[in-house]
Amino acid sequence: MYSIAEENYLKSLFNLANEHDLIQLKEIGKLLDVKMSSVTNMMKRFADKGLVHYENYKPVKLTENGKREAALIIRKHRLTEMYLVEKMGFGWEKVHNIAEQIEHIHASDFFDKMDEILGFPTVDPHGSPIPDKDGKIVRIQHKTLSECKIGDKAKLMAVRQSSSDFLSYLNSRELYLGETVEVEEIESFDGTMKIVYSSGRKESLSKKVCDMLLVR
Secondary structure, three states, rough: OOOHHHHHHHHHHHHHHHHHEEHHHHHHHHOOOOOHHHHHHOOOOOHHOOOOOOOOOOOOOHHHHHHHHHHHHHEEEEEEHHHHHHHOOOOOOOOHHHHHHOOOOEEEEEEHHHHHHOOOOOEEOOOOOOOOOOOOOOOOEEHHHHHHHOOOOOEEEEEEOOOOHHHHHHHOOOOOOOOEEEEEEEOOOOOOEEEOOOOOOEEOOOOHHHHHHEEE
């Protein structure tokens, strides 16, 4: 059983790992808004617990056990978000902060039952994959909308970040997961895209927004 602080660190390590599973300590400190001395002390503690590979002045790497433990915390968070949206009617822009609190409950049966009630979903309301109860996760490869070309049709599958401000912005444009859009124009100066919804409605999106929309 881990403390809330330890679970937050594990989740951060999971989210920051690159394709080589390496995480820079300064990135951890920036994400959690903590001092480097605190990050270093926690990584040493995690190394003693067999959760990370740690050496002074080098990036850390989650061990296989560390990956599993981190994934199980991610599982609780994403299942909670899905339950709040599907069964309680919350908007996708409102569930992150609630799930941040519920994810620290230490009762695997509670989340397994939640999973069963939901019908064993594979992604959360924001399109992120949900690890199974063994901590295994299927990585889904999508490209960003900004990588599409004029004439491409793309289905919105996930978002890169789930801040309430960003999701509220998408709500205001009625742009939700599952929507299929066609790229009509791309502004050469700044990458702004004009897209056409399946309904025929048109919208202009900045490159910053298009970079955060994952499509298929």
